[in-house]
Amino acid sequence: MTGIVLAIDQGTSSTKALVVAADGTVLAEAEILVPVYTPNPGTVEADPAALLASVLDAGRQAVAEAAVAVDVVALANQGESVLAWDPATGRPESACVVWQDRRAAEVCARGQANAARLTELTGLPLDPYFSAPKMRWLRDRLGSGGVITTTDTWLLHQLTGEFVTDAATASRSMLLDLSSATWSDEAWELFGLDEPRPRLVRNDEIVGTTRAFGREVPVGGVIVDQQAALWAQRCREWGEAKCTYGTGAFLLTNTGDRPVRSGAGLTPSVAWDLTGQRRWCLDGQVCTVGQALSWLRDVGLLDGPGDLDAVGETVDDTAGVVFVPSLAGLAAPHWQPSATGGFFGLNLAATRAHLVRAVCLGIAAQVVDLVDASTADLGGAPPLLRVDGGLTRSRLLVQMQADLLQAPVEVAAAPHATALGVADLGLRAATGHSLPDPRPGTIIEPSRSAEWAEQQLSRWRSALALSRHWSEL
Structure with missing residues (x-):
């Protein structure tokens, strides 16, 4: 072999x-x-x-x-x-x-x-x-x-x-x-x-x-x-985008053979530099995603990230609670390093399950923020969002992402896209050959109405504004 x-x-x-x-x-x-x-x-x-x-x-x-x-x-x-x-x-x-x-x-x-x-x-x-x-x-x-x-x-x-x-x-x-x-x-x-x-x-x-x-x-x-994950997800054409959910969440959109200087708060970067081919991308970041779930574990609201669905799916809503996941500041598109996270709308009806569900919704909403910024820069949304990373095993998180985006989400068949991307690049370096194309991912369609999504995003953006103001006090 x-x-x-x-x-x-x-x-x-x-x-x-x-x-x-x-x-x-x-x-x-x-x-x-x-x-x-x-x-x-x-x-x-x-x-x-x-x-x-x-x-x-x-x-x-x-x-x-x-x-x-x-x-x-x-x-x-x-x-x-x-x-x-x-x-x-x-x-x-x-x-x-x-x-x-x-x-x-x-x-x-x-x-x-x-x-x-x-x-x-x-x-x-x-x-x-x-x-x-x-x-x-x-x-x-x-x-x-x-x-x-x-x-x-x-x-x-x-x-x-x-x-x-x-x-x-x-x-x-x-x-x-x-x-x-x-x-x-x-x-x-x-x-x-x-x-x-x-x-x-x-x-x-x-x-x-x-x-x-x-x-x-x-x-x-x-x-x-x-960028390894962008390569693994085969986002090889202009406008194709992926989001990796790990310690943070990272949205990268291919901008082709030239850098696009963002007017919406994203960051242009080299996507890859190969023999005879250099490509650029726009990058946006949510600083705490998997780490937000680890924080939930540390404060006793989850036994571990693997319990996300088991707890969060026991309720159908957040009981009006909104979570802003800026526990380590805000990167793109807001660039407010002093920002802090928080729960808003806490009430006596809110249970542990509602808080866990609110954390999922807050993460997905912040990714929508990044997709909206990419759309503003490129003049159009990606046809679908390709997602990978360990947290894409969560049915709850991925479905919320599709519902808030009001667009299909393709979950990579293998969660370790970064490692597979670097494996392909390593094989190219050693032999000049590539790995076969990956198996098609699972497509998750939105299950909620556009009105529901807009209502949730409006509440989340209000909470984000309050959170940003709090950090300035």
Whole structure:
């Protein structure tokens, strides 16, 4: 058997590893949880040692279960998360500052004079969500020495000894010139960063070799996680969109062979950079989705995310309760890092089941917010929304999404679209071939009226406005 890919999806709260054959068969899979620490409001960190251990352990478990030698290793990364490390030894010199961390708001506040120019250069608003403000925040605390990079560069250095990142990941940093997909000297200077810059590689390029999972094999097909899912969902044409529901929810819409500078609050990014083909997308984010359900568990309203349907489907409505899921601030299209979440309309009739159902509705409503922004930018809505991620196993969430959108939703047949996308890119890097097209997903049609959807969205938008105002008090 040839063309065996070990595809690793290193995400915020877990690392998934799939061993995938060239015919698309998933031979084995493994998942290792990654602890995320939020000791204070706005602080979201992870232990770099835990990130690396999760990559090695998940990959080795999957390879052992598959009982085959792999031919290439591919890696998807979590995007805007950063850390400091020693390039001579590879040792971390800071915690991993996760993409949800808002402490770099102070960097953004003092850099407002450069905000418009940075957006012109990179397409991104000046916000602590992105990598460069976090890098500046870390550099202010660590002084000189070492390097500060996104997590993919450090993990790939651990695996291969190389110092690289890809253009899709770099386009989420505020340091890449959006038009040329090359590093912007001016953006680096405006942030006052003189870090060594990783070499930019294509998403179908072999970047080095590793012995971490057995015999020495090439490493290739590296990309940021959401673009990997866009690729896996076959959103290859202008206007096609997908949403991945994981720790957060991420809506990406293909904008073809040129970047579209959003007037509605979305962010343009490189979708993929392949040999002979570069594509762009518009990106929108809901910062807390799976993490909102974990929060429900932590406060005792759910035993775990797997109980979402068992609890939420015991009632038919939310008893008038509305939930705004901005527990780690608002990203696109509002860009209010200080925003907080909350329940509105609480009353004596509201039970645990109503609150759980309200959380589902709030998540789905915020995704509608992103679809509406994409529609405003592109002049039309996607013909259907393709969805993936572990939370798409929830009948309740997916049906609410279709009902609020008043449009069909296609649920991917396999929930691990990110890992399958990076597997396909890894196979392309190693062999020049692609995995077969995935099985068709399940189409979920709206089951509620347009009037119901408009009423729910109107109430949710009122609650969102109240929540945004609260954070400004």
